[in-house]
Amino acid sequence: MSNTHARVIEFLSVVLQVDIPTDIDDLQRREFSEWDSINHLRLIMELEEILGVTLEDEQAADLSSSRQIEALFTKHGVTLPDEASA
Amino acid sequence: MNTLPMVWSEAERLWPEKIGLVTEREQLTYAELARRIRRLSGQLIRQWEVRPGEVVGILAPNGVEFVLTYFAVTTIGGIVHPIDERLKSEEIRFLLEDSGARFVIVHQALWGKFANVWNVLPALERVIAVGDVGANVESFHTWVQGSAVPDIAGALELSPASDDIAELMYTSGTIGNPKGAMRSHANVRAASRNARRAFGYRHDDVIAIVMPLSHSSALVSQMLPMVEVGGRIVLVERFDAADLVARIRGQAVTCFRAVPATFKMLMVYPEFNADHLPSLRLLMNSSAAIDPKTHWEIKARFPDVDLVNSYGLTEASTCTILTDAMAREHPDSIGVPIPGVEMSVVDDAGCVVDDGIEGELFVRGPHVCHGYHNLPNESEALFAPGGWMRTGDMGQKDSEGLFYFHGRKADVINCGGRKYAPVEVENCIRELTEVAEVAVLGVPHRVLGQVAKAFVVFRDRASVDLKAVTRHCTRYLPSHKVPFYVESVDVLPKNSLGKMLHRELKAESHVAFQKK
Numbered sequence: 001m002s003n004t005h006a007r008v009i010e011f012l013s014v015v016l017q018v019d020i021p022t023d024i025d026d027l028q029r030r031e032f033s034e035w036d037s038i039n040h041l042r043l044i045m046e047l048e049e050i051l052g053v054t055l056e057d058e059q060a061a062d063l064s065s066s067r068q069i070e071a072l073f074t075k076h077g078v079t080l081p082d083e084a085s086a
Numbered sequence: 087m088n089t090l091p092m093v094w095s096e097a098e099r100l101w102p103e104k105i106g107l108v109t110e111r112e113q114l115t116y117a118e119l120a121r122r123i124r125r126l127s128g129q130l131i132r133q134w135e136v137r138p139g140e141v142v143g144i145l146a147p148n149g150v151e152f153v154l155t156y157f158a159v160t161t162i163g164g165i166v167h168p169i170d171e172r173l174k175s176e177e178i179r180f181l182l183e184d185s186g187a188r189f190v191i192v193h194q195a196l197w198g199k200f201a202n203v204w205n206v207l208p209a210l211e212r213v214i215a216v217g218d219v220g221a222n223v224e225s226f227h228t229w230v231q232g233s234a235v236p237d238i239a240g241a242l243e244l245s246p247a248s249d250d251i252a253e254l255m256y257t258s259g260t261i262g263n264p265k266g267a268m269r270s271h272a273n274v275r276a277a278s279r280n281a282r283r284a285f286g287y288r289h290d291d292v293i294a295i296v297m298p299l300s301h302s303s304a305l306v307s308q309m310l311p312m313v314e315v316g317g318r319i320v321l322v323e324r325f326d327a328a329d330l331v332a333r334i335r336g337q338a339v340t341c342f343r344a345v346p347a348t349f350k351m352l353m354v355y356p357e358f359n360a361d362h363l364p365s366l367r368l369l370m371n372s373s374a375a376i377d378p379k380t381h382w383e384i385k386a387r388f389p390d391v392d393l394v395n396s397y398g399l400t401e402a403s404t405c406t407i408l409t410d411a412m413a414r415e416h417p418d419s420i421g422v423p424i425p426g427v428e429m430s431v432v433d434d435a436g437c438v439v440d441d442g443i444e445g446e447l448f449v450r451g452p453h454v455c456h457g458y459h460n461l462p463n464e465s466e467a468l469f470a471p472g473g474w475m476r477t478g479d480m481g482q483k484d485s486e487g488l489f490y491f492h493g494r495k496a497d498v499i500n501c502g503g504r505k506y507a508p509v510e511v512e513n514c515i516r517e518l519t520e521v522a523e524v525a526v527l528g529v530p531h532r533v534l535g536q537v538a539k540a541f542v543v544f545r546d547r548a549s550v551d552l553k554a555v556t557r558h559c560t561r562y563l564p565s566h567k568v569p570f571y572v573e574s575v576d577v578l579p580k581n582s583l584g585k586m587l588h589r590e591l592k593a594e595s596h597v598a599f600q601k602k
Contacts, residue, residue, distance in 0.1 A: 017560035038502060038565040041533060045570060 007080040008070045015043050027066035051076050088248040089271040090160040093313055094120050101316045108320045108337060109150055116316070119153070122230050126158035129229040134189055134212050138163030138246065141254055143182055143190035144300075145169040145200055148321040151216045151226055152299045153309065155191050160253075160271070163246040167254040167266075168300035171196055177264075179203035182210060185254050185266055185459065191226060194219050248272040254459055255302050257400045266459035267401045274306050276452035277403040278314060280424045281307035284396060284407035285341070285370060291317040292365070294334060294342040296325055303372045307396070307404045308343055327351045327358075334363050341368035346376040349384060359387040371395045375491070378417040385410075395421060397491060401468065402454045402475055405429060406489060419488040420481070427451040431483050436470060439482075444507070446495055447481045448474040480507050497588055499528035500536050501566040511538050511567050514559055520549035525578050525586050526569065537570040541591060543578060550574045 012027060013020045016034045020027060029035045035043075044060045047069070053076065055063075063069060073080060094116075097106065102117035114122075130136040142164050144155045152168075159166040167185045169178060171193075178199060182190065186209055192200045194217030201221075204210070216226040246252070252271045256264040269277075281287070285307075293312050297304040299321075312319050320337045322330060325348060333339065344352075349371065352358045360366070369384065369391055376395065384393055395408040397420035406429070408421030423429045430438050431445040439445040454475045457465030470476055480492040492507035499506055508526035515524045523543040528536035540559075544550045552572040559568045579590035 014557065015560070017557055034565075036565050038534065039560075039568070041531075042565075042568065042570055 002070075004073060004080070005066070005070050008066050008073065011046075011080055012043075012066060012069070015039070015046055024066070029064040047072070050080065051078050087245070088275050089246050089250075090157060090252055090274065090310075091245060093275075093310065094123060094157055094161070097313050097316060104316060105318055106313065106316075107150060107153060108318065110323060112150070114150065119150075122150075122154050123157045123161060126154050126230050127161045130158060130164065130189075131162055133224070133229065136162060136164050136189060138250070139165065140189070141165045141167050141185050141187040143167040143169055143185065143187040145171065145178065145190060145196050146193035146216055147171050147195060148295060148299050148304075148323050149193070149216075150321070151191070151193065153319075153321075154230065156299070156305070156309075160246065163250060165251050165254050165268075167256075168305070170256075170300045171298060173199075175199045175202035179206060181256055181264065181266075182207050184256075184264075188212065190214075191216065192219075193217060197221075246271055248275075251456065253305075255305075255400050255455075265461060265464060267455040268457055268459055269455045273453055273455055274310065274403075276426070277302075277306040277398075278310040280404040280427060280451075280453055281311045282315065283426070284404060284424045285311075285368060285394065287311050287315050287317060287341075289316045291315070291340045291368075292320060292338055293317060294320045294322055294330065294337070294339045296322045296330060296342055296344050296348060297372065302400045302403045303343060303398070307370075307372075307398070325351075327355055331355055331357050331363065334366065338365040339363075340365050341370065343370035343372050345373045346371060346380065349376065350380055353380065353383055353387075360389065360391065366391050369393045375418070375420070381413060381417060397421065397489070399449075399477055399479075400455075402427075402449045402451070402477070404453065405449055405451075408488075412488065416484075416486075416488050418490060419484075420491045421489065422487055423489070427453065429483075429489060430474070431481060431489075432470070432474075441483050441485045444480055444482045444492060447477045447479045447489065447491070449477055450474045494588070497527060499526075499538055499567075501528075501531075501538070502534040504566045506567055508538065511540065511559065511563065511569060514562050514567075515540055515542065515555055515569075517562075518555065518558055520545055520551070521555070523578055525588075525591055527588055527591055529571065531570065534566075538567060539571040539573065540569040541573050541575050541578060543575055 006022060009020050009022060016039055018034045044055060048054055097116045098120035103115050105113050106116040106119055107114045136142060142159045144152060144166060146152045156166050167187055169181055188209060188211045190210060191214050194215060197219040213223055214226050215223040248271045250271055251268045252274055253269040254266045255269055256266050293308055295304050295308050299305055299309060309319060320333060320339055392410050396404055397406040398404040405423060405427045406421040407424050408419055412421055428450040430448045432448050433439050433445045448470060450473050457468060468475055478495045480495050480498060481490050483489050493509045497508055499508060511526040512524050515521055521542055522545045525541045526538050529539040531537040540555060542555060552574060555572045556569060579587040
């Protein structure tokens, strides 16, 4: 598991305040009830703050797994801090 | 007749030689007070030609002048308009303009604030000053002093009817501009009766009035009922914790009513205890809920003193009573309706909800005001069918009949169609030890309509951790109640009675969003 992936899982765990197994390969939004539509909007807000960008509505709506979030960080060349800032 | 002039005629008849009022400078018997009220009434008619139904403003700190003015104006059928001494000049202008007062009595200590706006109040025709204001203004004391006491009001048969408006009492305006609640003679007498029933005032009571007489609670739940039972009133002009403790001891005060902040300041003084103040038998909290920790700290110092709480509004003063015994089991409750007051919890469709379900608190009873001055639409909206008054407060009733206050209806947050009172989020955030104070309100969100924003006062700057607040809420609250925004502030805006000024928070929040 990559360092980035582990940090994204930690980030999601902190924002959603749920315990997520660290060895999970890909966390799917539909599999976690805590990742509901309102928490998703809060998650997007946190992401935009860290990335320093505004995500398009469609892009935000499509973001539904930890792997997609990981790809977003890679695309913007941003590294999540060790302790997820959320 | 259920009117205010009757209060004094009865008091003068029953106990003329008893000391009724004590200030820092003098003490007056009921007979002397009645004599001065008659003289001032006569002067209001003779000098100012005040007619029944006309508004007379009074801008003065707690003092004998306030008491005399209140009863003199209402004796001749006028409408007394108390103005909070702590208001700023512009707020004073708003009230005087809105009330349409042609007459105002101003104390020298507040003259500067009044003088700033006097020239932009064209409707105001006559002003009289209490004390020396260094201007060419009539003197209150000249009016009141002297021996001739013609009963002009009686001679002219100006006695008001019980349904005539006696007071124009402005709301504190925590969520909008203050509104002038029109309270009739019967309304204020009923509110006073509620207070007597709830607090059990006695003929041998000595009450220290710490809260400003311009406030509804001080007038109709303290001053008026104490006159009705023939007790003694000790007026506290300016609050100072050490002075108050000394006056309680010196005057053998048996009871007083105060806001939570006042109690907290008194608790700083070790002398504020039953051994040092053995005369105290009753403490009454007012205006905002007292936190359980402070409640029990006070009880520890005064184990045999009743510490009660009550819920009321400017539009319907003194509705409930939460006794000591009730507070032990239900410290977060506002208590039960006082006999003579009806309360219910109603949903948006106007139906009474089951116990335990949140809704708007409705109140009915003879103490409910007649509506708002010059605001016909708001007055109509204030009342529901059947004579019920919409309080604009959210709350619930439990199976034992106790009521609970959750917050103002206007403050309810609607997040994506899910509504909730900010108090639930505030209580959650208060669980964090590093949080000293918190206020939550709804702010616009382009998708959800509204989301919660928390304004947090941290105990010290080093402990500021905004994300910790969000994490805590996420752990213990459903997602729609989790604040999207958390802001650290040094202080929360409150009015003089300790009530949160949501309109100011909203204004600050609005500015913050515009800046984004």
